Amino acid sequence: MSVDSHSSYFEPPRSDGRVNLVGLSREDLEAEFARAGFEKFRARQVWQWIYNRGVTDFAAMTNLAKPARERLAEHYVIERPLAVKDLQSDDGTRKWLCRMPADGQEIETVHIPEEDRGTLCVSSQVGCTMTCRFCHTGTQRLVRNLTSAEIVGQVMLARDHLGEWPSPAEGRMLSNIVMMGMGEPLFNYENVARALKIVMDGEGIAISKRRITLSTSGVVPMMRRCGAELGVNLAVSLHAVTDELRNRIVPINKKYPIAELMDAVRTYPGLNNARRVTWEYVMLKGVNDSLADARALVRLIRGIPSKINLIPFNPWPGAPFECSDWDQIVRFSDFVNDAGYASPIRAPRGKDIMAACGQLKSESQRGISARRAAHMEEHRALMAEYAARVAEKETALGL
Numbered sequence: 001m002s003v004d005s006h007s008s009y010f011e012p013p014r015s016d017g018r019v020n021l022v023g024l025s026r027e028d029l030e031a032e033f034a035r036a037g038f039e040k041f042r043a044r045q046v047w048q049w050i051y052n053r054g055v056t057d058f059a060a061m062t063n064l065a066k067p068a069r070e071r072l073a074e075h076y077v078i079e080r081p082l083a084v085k086d087l088q089s090d091d092g093t094r095k096w097l098c099r100m101p102a103d104g105q106e107i108e109t110v111h112i113p114e115e116d117r118g119t120l121c122v123s124s125q126v127g128c129t130m131t132c133r134f135c136h137t138g139t140q141r142l143v144r145n146l147t148s149a150e151i152v153g154q155v156m157l158a159r160d161h162l163g164e165w166p167s168p169a170e171g172r173m174l175s176n177i178v179m180m181g182m183g184e185p186l187f188n189y190e191n192v193a194r195a196l197k198i199v200m201d202g203e204g205i206a207i208s209k210r211r212i213t214l215s216t217s218g219v220v221p222m223m224r225r226c227g228a229e230l231g232v233n234l235a236v237s238l239h240a241v242t243d244e245l246r247n248r249i250v251p252i253n254k255k256y257p258i259a260e261l262m263d264a265v266r267t268y269p270g271l272n273n274a275r276r277v278t279w280e281y282v283m284l285k286g287v288n289d290s291l292a293d294a295r296a297l298v299r300l301i302r303g304i305p306s307k308i309n310l311i312p313f314n315p316w317p318g319a320p321f322e323c324s325d326w327d328q329i330v331r332f333s334d335f336v337n338d339a340g341y342a343s344p345i346r347a348p349r350g351k352d353i354m355a356a357c358g359q360l361k362s363e364s365q366r367g368i369s370a371r372r373a374a375h376m377e378e379h380r381a382l383m384a385e386y387a388a389r390v391a392e393k394e395t396a397l398g399l
Helices: 026-036 040-051 066-075 148-162 185-200 220-229 243-249 258-266 291-300 326-338 370-396
Strands: 082-088 094-099 106-113 118-121 176-179 212-216 233-237 277-283 306-312
Touching: 026 040, 082 148, 094 148, 106 148, 118 148, 148 185, 176 185, 185 212, 185 220, 212 220, 212 277, 220 233, 220 258, 233 258, 277 326, 291 326, 306 326
Parallel strands: 118 176, 176 212, 212 233, 233 277, 277 306
Antiparallel strands: 082 094, 094 106, 106 118
């Protein structure tokens, strides 16, 4: 499978002939306005209205003369995905089922609030082609890439629902972005890059590249380009420390084996002790969770500024794996921590609305089952126990 085997998707022309301005780069917006006979400075004005203030109606752009607003409305629209479902978890996590205006395709976007930040998990494709065996999203066939408008539109939709227009300078409910939703971002790089450049623009949404993380399953040829052009943080879905196992559970490893992946990570632009790569490692009972696996993981990443996110497996009906026992996850974490690498256990968020890691699959339309709610309570209790153990250990060490 080649990196460009999934062609970019371009929105078909609207029936009324108008052009959607969302998703155009600054340069493309200026070129479009020049073609239509608008003054160049209008592009900057409209850009700020769209991405800083979040307006969808040209009539609200009060620093433009009325004739200019009317002409804009004749030629253009400001359109983003529609939230057809808005689900909120008991833990505050929020998931939107987003319908694309162009063809009605649906994807999911998740907002995860925390004390010091609010993170939006953004999708890059309708479905996924990676077929990772532990991931529910991977069981949904790939339909198409999302356009830059549909990617940045998820951020704008979240801002709509969180009431964060105009873009606040501080105290944002949406402060961080992770490209960890449906799809493999590096298989849709052009659209992802265009969207993230809009998100990072200081006169618009203005989220710093230091607060954006792109997660890849290991599309090695695109990783260096991503780092050089975007400078965002890198996360890698590793999940196994041998080619034999990773070939089985992360099939892209057959094309780009672990040795090639490690070389690509070591040369990722800007990687240093203050800006580490995040390794994502889902804990699968009896599959990849032994202390031998932990030792091999430490050997594998030696010399790479790293953080390891241990992810308790989030099951779904018919899943082929079980989550590792909690004591085993803690032992694994303790070993990696003692080796000098931060190894937090990711607290499951949004499990009761199928919004947790690896669970996105347009599952939003189904009701919340008592079994999932009970499972979530069990994980909450385990997380509380883990936090107490960490506190006890820190006290003993005088921290």
